Amino acid sequence: MIQRPKPDKKRLRRTMMFMNSQKPGLIKDAYIYGSDSIILDLEDAVAENQKDAARFSLYHALKNIDYGDTEVLVRINGLDTPHWQEDVRVCVAGGADGIRIAKCENAEMVHQVEEAVLAAEREFGVEEGRTLLMAALESPMGIMNAYDIVTASDRMLGCAISGGDFRKSMHVQIQRGGVEMMVARGQMLLAARAAGVQCFDTMFPNIDDMEGFQAEVIQNHQMGFDGKSIVNPKQIAFVHETFAPTEKEIVYAEKLVRGCQAQADAGIGVYTVDGKMVDIPFFEDAKRIIALAKACGVYHGDL
Amino acid sequence: MLIKNSAVAGTLESSDAQVTIEPGNGLELNIQSSVLNQYGRQIKAAVLETLNRLEVTNAKVTVIDKGALDCTLKARVECAVYRSCDQSASNIPWGGIIK
Numbered sequence: 001m002i003q004r005p006k007p008d009k010k011r012l013r014r015t016m017m018f019m020n021s022q023k024p025g026l027i028k029d030a031y032i033y034g035s036d037s038i039i040l041d042l043e044d045a046v047a048e049n050q051k052d053a054a055r056f057s058l059y060h061a062l063k064n065i066d067y068g069d070t071e072v073l074v075r076i077n078g079l080d081t082p083h084w085q086e087d088v089r090v091c092v093a094g095g096a097d098g099i100r101i102a103k104c105e106n107a108e109m110v111h112q113v114e115e116a117v118l119a120a121e122r123e124f125g126v127e128e129g130r131t132l133l134m135a136a137l138e139s140p141m142g143i144m145n146a147y148d149i150v151t152a153s154d155r156m157l158g159c160a161i162s163g164g165d166f167r168k169s170m171h172v173q174i175q176r177g178g179v180e181m182m183v184a185r186g187q188m189l190l191a192a193r194a195a196g197v198q199c200f201d202t203m204f205p206n207i208d209d210m211e212g213f214q215a216e217v218i219q220n221h222q223m224g225f226d227g228k229s230i231v232n233p234k235q236i237a238f239v240h241e242t243f244a245p246t247e248k249e250i251v252y253a254e255k256l257v258r259g260c261q262a263q264a265d266a267g268i269g270v271y272t273v274d275g276k277m278v279d280i281p282f283f284e285d286a287k288r289i290i291a292l293a294k295a296c297g298v299y300h301g302d303l
Numbered sequence: 304m305l306i307k308n309s310a311v312a313g314t315l316e317s318s319d320a321q322v323t324i325e326p327g328n329g330l331e332l333n334i335q336s337s338v339l340n341q342y343g344r345q346i347k348a349a350v351l352e353t354l355n356r357l358e359v360t361n362a363k364v365t366v367i368d369k370g371a372l373d374c375t376l377k378a379r380v381e382c383a384v385y386r387s388c389d390q391s392a393s394n395i396p397w398g399g400i401i402k
Binding site for chain 1: 379
């Protein structure tokens with residue numbers, strides 16, 4: 001039986017790859033592709049009359065397959081279905097790292113799932129508080145309530161926008177440049193940063209359009225997302241590359257971190273590095289970049 | 304568990320197995336597999352272990368294996384048994400009899 005390490009709310013999540021829990025061929029070796037997280041899906045990918053079979057399959061996958069450092073999350077069925085409570089039970093019993101709440105619209109929905117998770121942790125003897133939560137925002141109401149949602153529970157690791165449903169509810173189609181979801185993405189990012197949790201963009205559905213995919217990933221990174229949902233392993237490498245700090249950023253961050261302590265000791269608040277004025281927030285951001293570079297495996301310094 | 308109705312779980316896709324369970328007298332096991340020569344005994348052992356664990360003593364079980372791992376075989380047998388008893392939708396004893 002596999003015992004997974006305690007989930008870490010703040011871990012690196014550049015990519016979250018969706019996998020159908022009902023398909024053994026997919027989930028048995030999902031870890032080999034190297035996405036940071038996988039999301040085993042009990043919701044839309046699983047046909048209505050196969051929800052039961054998917055849970056048995058999920059349970060044994062969680063208990064028998066060693067996913068190593070890959071985070072294992074499960075997307076459960078919506079709270080308006082008869083499936084979600086049993087979904088929560090199997091996730092907790094199997095030791096999943098966290099649960100993705102589909103179609104989350106308000107804090108009350110988070111509370112409902114949290115209650116079921118806590119009951120399941122008690123039922124199955126799992127450490128209370130171990131199972132993390134994240135919210136998928138799929139509607140205008142979900143976006144409007146984003147801050148309430150991500151602050152509704154200590155278990156919340158973050159939120160993600162789900163483009164398919166969201167675009168339908170807004171009567172828009174996917175656009176190059178992303179103008180159709182710009183405000184929603186921005187508002188969700190604000191909410192997540194205000195709450196100190198992570199924020200993820202939707203998956204890019206057209207697997208063969210690598211150019212469109214790459215443009216979206218670059219924009220995601222520019223906007224401040226922590227990562228992206230993906231649906232195909234071939235999308236992983238570009239996201240990981242894009243989200244890793246560049247050599248230049250790392251060198252500059254190192255210089256800031258090293259310089260800051262000396263300046264502070266000398267009683268100086270604002271000073272310049274390479275001709276640019278910097279102060280304390282720059283120092284915090286530099287520390288974040290070093291930590292991210294370490295997590296991405298691209299840091300070779302000694303800080 | 305008492306097998307009252309016929310039930311099926313699983314598919315014929317690669318790495319999966321389709322398990323059919325029907326009422327019967329004693330245990331009657333029929334396994335078809337593309338890897339029967341290499342893994343026939345292991346498949347049979349996994350299916351029998353699962354049926355024993357679920358205390359299924361009377362049933363006709365047909366397994367069409369497409370290269371499933373043991374954990375998939377277990378999942379399919381368990382689901383078929385719970386479906387045949389009309390108990391597959393909720394309150395599954397995860398970590399109890401299902402392990």
